[in-house]
């Protein structure tokens with residue numbers, strides 16, 4: 539079966555309503571390859587052949603996420619104040635506490651959501667970027683699956699944030715005991731947001747564009 | 755209202771490009787409960803949803819009824835030595851703000867309170883205006899906005915947060931599940947149903963049809 543990139547035929551799909559749109563000037567578009575200002579006939583949103591500056595924007599968000607990952611894991615995400623003395627918890631020590639208390643399933647859930655998912659997202663996106671940038675011969679289909687997985691799991695990292703917002707209200711015994719959020723949580727929240735933007739700005743069609751010559 | 759009335763004769767309407775791999779594909783009519791997938795990358799291209807608009811209308815309206823109690827009444831109450839801490843979705847945000855963590859407070863407010871509400875209101879407006887067969891210039895705008903909100907509304911992740919909090923705190927004192935937990939669960943269920951039955955593809959087709967119709971009427975009146 540002859541596969542054809544829509545772009546090579548002078549078409550592209552609208553990001554908003556998925557309608558097929560004929561690109562006004564094919565020669566110009568294949569040269570510039572992004573950021574053409576043309577409106578979709580159906581929804582009137584700006585039609586872009588590919589997401590604009592996809593690679594550099596994704597790199598920017600990715601590096602932001604990577605840098606913030608360090609304070610997110612080193613600084614305490616929350617602090618339990620008990621009779622005036624505080625015991626700060628980082629993400630990892632929180633998980634270890636749960637393991638010590640024998641709450642294995644919950645420890646696993648928290649570990650996956652707040653350690654595993656952000657790392658997998660950052661590494662996965664980096665692999666995709668390297669594949670596109672160095673034109674590595676890796677299965678485009680598997681790369682697309684990886685991208686879809688990254689897009690899907692991203693939101694579950696917010697678990698830690700929601701959990702902290704619940705705990706600070708529950709344990710509120712004035713001078714006896716209270717829980718406060720920590721600076722690490724702010725950094726962690728930023729990691730989640732940065733990786734979500736990184737996944738959004740990456741364009742999976744770029745992986746297939748590399749292989750366009752194979753199908754034609 | 756059947757999908758077939760929206761078909762016109764332009765060639766671009768019988769072809770589609772996969773949004774994940776840019777493969778050029780002919781559109782086949784699919785029957786109920788079928789899913790059209792890209793043969794190359796397996797992306798879901800479109801699916802046929804029965805009574806999409808009516809269902810979205812019903813579910814989003816029912817979800818909205820539970821929104822205020824779910825946000826303002828206590829979801830969890832913890833009792834330690836006669837001191838009680840109450841968690842509502844709103845005061846979680848307020849406490850974080852009070853402690854000086856404005857960025858976290860902002861994110862929690864956006865993802866668990868504002869965006870879910872916004873999404874439901876938008877779904878309701880979209881389905882009402884398509885149901886009434888009225889074209890307003892706001893309609894395309896609302897469909898675009900709904901697309902934006904969908905990735906930031908994280909009501910289902912909040913459920914996981916509640917579960918973890920329950921397990922963590924159950925040893926500490928007397929943990930009572932509040933009546934708002936039920937409201938929250940109903941809100942979550944109806945929201946997911948509304949999203950599941952909403953068909954953006956169809957909403958755009960309907961919008962285009964209604965716009966053409968309204969333009970024809972204007973011309974006729976002249």
Ligand SMILES: [Zn+2]
Pocket residue numbers: 552553554555556557578579580581582583
């Ligand atoms: Zn469009």
Ligand SMILES: [Zn+2]
Pocket residue numbers: 772773774775776777792793794795796797
């Ligand atoms: Zn595809």
